[in-house]
Amino acid sequence: MIAIRLTPGASRDEIGGGWTDAQGARWIGARVRAVPEKGRANAALIGMLAKRLDWPASAILLESGDTNRLKKLRIIGGGGDCPRLNAIIETWVDRT
Template sequence: MKRPWRRDGDDLLLTIRLTPGAAREGVGGIWTDEKDGVWLMAQVRAAPEKGKANAALIKLLAKGLGHPATKFSLETGDTHRLKRLRIAGAGDALTARLETLTDML
């Protein structure tokens, strides 16, 4: 099964399909695009304005993965629903948490 992340040295690159302005916040589901790209689906309550939804996404993921929010950075997708996040210093424990999460989806 393809994963919505890959290792890049000591970091992880995570692909996300974000739905801002949702009724509930959460992470759940895998979405595959027309080019066979795999994206982890996430929803946040924040509106897609002035980076609020991106900040809410990072906060949600940091809390859920138990990794400091300061280690997350948005690489692509600032104003688009398809995003790539870099998670700095993501070790084997974080990779294992992501594997567990996506195996349950």
């Protein structure tokens, strides 16, 4: 499960950095150019994740946060690729 804090309507698509909520949960920061209408920002986020992870977009599911900026996504499959995916995701968290 990946926890992401999404900012739609940004000047560019990017992912990286962290944010901690009031309960102490860590979220990865992400920005997309798409507007938050009719699921466009969610689709842009999934597309960006698929490209950056080199993973099929159909295997990245939005678990929660459809209309909220705090989103939880699940990556289906992985198996032997889990260490590779985790390493990529860790680089996003380390960015400030």
